[in-house]
Amino acid sequence: MTQVLDQARKITIPTKQEEEKMKTLSDFLLKLVKDEVTKHSEVVSVELGGSYAKGTWLRGQMDLDIFVKMKKETDEKTFEEIGKKIGFSSMKKFKPYVRYSEHPYVEAEVKGVRVNVVPSYDVEHGNWKSAADRSSFHTRFILETFDQTKKNEVRLLKKFLKGMDIYGAEIAKEGFGGYVAEVLVHHYGSFANVLEAAANFTSGQIIGNPTKKFETDLILIDPIDSNRNLGTAISTQNIGRFMLSARAFLKKPSLVFFTGTKLIPNAKNLKNIIIVKFNYKWRSPDIIWGQAKRGATALSGQLELAGFQILRKSVITDEKSEAAMLFLLRSPVIEKFMVKNGPQIYRRSDSDNFIAANSKNMLTWIDNDGKILSMKEREFYDAKKFLQFLLKKNLSKSGIPSGISLDIKRGFKVIDGSQVTSKSIKKALAELTSTDGLVFSSHK
């Protein structure tokens, strides 16, 4: 393992050139923002945050977060307006654009580095007003407790999580975010220790000292806020992927766990995939991902009610204009007939009602347990046709969030996995139809 980790460090620790570039760039950009804030009396300070400030950023992954801290008395409207204004003015030479988290913030790309100018409130510990307020406490916590070795252990873990495709706290990924990686290394001491622990996580595993009860599969307490469970944002599936890949790595360490493998769609399974594809009017990624996920859950429920069995589902968006909900079905075409379960023959009035209600069915009979059953033709036995009908004729009752109902009303396509041409959908297709050999390693 030592050898593999040494190799991994080489591809995770930034080069001297990168360090220098980031130093120069951050000094330069920080000054731009600082110059701008002098015009706004609400601003208390400007500081660097995120993985660069904490020294846990990955080689080749250069992001810069600049936090603009405002007086806690600033009202929300002013907070947002000034936030955007400072971001746009300071980054004006770099084609800035707005993005949305809880509040809007400004993003720009400067010399290949993604720069975020994020407004936050200057609050005391615990008196959080916006989601970004904890960030400077996180930064301080890491800087105070981590030495260089530990920072590099975080880099290993982040790279491993990336390799396993479970890195990122955003709703699109529901994986392990950067701060989660830091907290895990803080708790267990090293990359290898984190993996040893993950290999043996139990259901409802608690890491840290919660001051209240949480119900997630993994309960990971924020060291600077014992009321906050970082595990909430992580899907059970991703916890599972982490645990299984940790076990696989410990059994047979390899650099490939850090670099990942490219999955390709499994041709045999493509016909079992049904995709609802639509274009949407641009909105913030977190919004469209969330809407698409809720939409997929709704459609999955409708498909199940109609007799189809959903094995896996997924959503994808190019974060520009195209979104899709994907379903892996046990079979895209099911039997033409359904069986309705009736009451026991002994329940006289229930039996009468059931028989009357099903008198038009093709077959009614009594089974060996004395229950009345009735067989009728399904309205839909082809999942594609069912979805087409549902989304065209019954959209308002489908449970699809109103946010994407309008997009779907303007147009959608129901296709199967073999009809996909879009690059982003192909990626989702690969994940849905193929086994990740690193996660499901069969070395015993």
Add this chain to the structure above:
Amino acid sequence: MTQVLDQARKITIPTKQEEEKMKTLSDFLLKLVKDEVTKHSEVVSVELGGSYAKGTWLRGQMDLDIFVKMKKETDEKTFEEIGKKIGFSSMKKFKPYVRYSEHPYVEAEVKGVRVNVVPSYDVEHGNWKSAADRSSFHTRFILETFDQTKKNEVRLLKKFLKGMDIYGAEIAKEGFGGYVAEVLVHHYGSFANVLEAAANFTSGQIIGNPTKKFETDLILIDPIDSNRNLGTAISTQNIGRFMLSARAFLKKPSLVFFTGTKLIPNAKNLKNIIIVKFNYKWRSPDIIWGQAKRGATALSGQLELAGFQILRKSVITDEKSEAAMLFLLRSPVIEKFMVKNGPQIYRRSDSDNFIAANSKNMLTWIDNDGKILSMKEREFYDAKKFLQFLLKKNLSKSGIPSGISLDIKRGFKVIDGSQVTSKSIKKALAELTSTDGLVFSSHK
């Protein structure tokens, strides 16, 4: 109802001509048997039994049971030999043949009347040696307790049971036998009262006074033997048919309940029927019916294990050489892939084993509950092909009773409902694929 019952009596009570014919015939045949038994010192007496002796026989249904009662000390071998000898000798002019119940007996057809010469032991009440020994006690019980009116009520009930196709205690039918009809009328007093009671049977309904615990859906105690449950021979399905048709008749009485309707196969459902058809070396009906039923249960289990869903099953034999097992499937072709349920990710060694065992599968993944699932191609997704393989290559492990294994080894056919030409199979097909409108009447 009175009017319908009056009409029904006309078609159930034998005509004067029939009565006369039976009287003449029974005197004549009884004498033939009595002449024969003089040669055998083991025989104590000869007497008439069955529905003719009890006066509950149906118009147009002329059967004659002649019981040859032997000393209870007679050993079984002699009992059977003498029984057959007397039967064959006395009926020699009428092409007698042997049939088997618990013991062999002799049957012949004389002037359109089916005559059975049945050996039994002359025992005291309760000391039964053979199944036929109770018969003379049954006959005496009915003759002592029933007046002419009650006998005619039994006739109504028998005809109703025939109309509903649930008449007969034999294993082929698993319905309500003649004696059961008599006991029901004895218990409830009249045909209408029996139907009123049946309409409200509860699960585990007890009729009579059992001296021990029985587990059947209907517990019907033999009035001459409180240890004997006549309900054992009646299938739950037939109890259900009786209850539902009783309710339907009481709601809207009609002569058609006594005459029955002819079911025809439902064309829409024929493709969902898979039939295993084979020829067998002649044996007693009760034997082949029993074997075929056990065979159908075994194949049904095998089909379920292979992923097929069996809705109904049935067997049929022409009681000469042809037998068939019929299965109504939810679908004769199922999805090409099956999903294997694995352990929770938290169970480390189980997970390792599951992943290793399924490493060749087309897809392995973690579901939203943290369970590992794996999808693999089925070996068989076509029920016909599965049965063909099972019966050709794996017959000994199929659970098919050895009694018909040999027949099946000599040859069998797996066909679907649309390929049936045999008359007897067509009848079974009709019952399996069509709703009996009299049982499942939708009058509210």
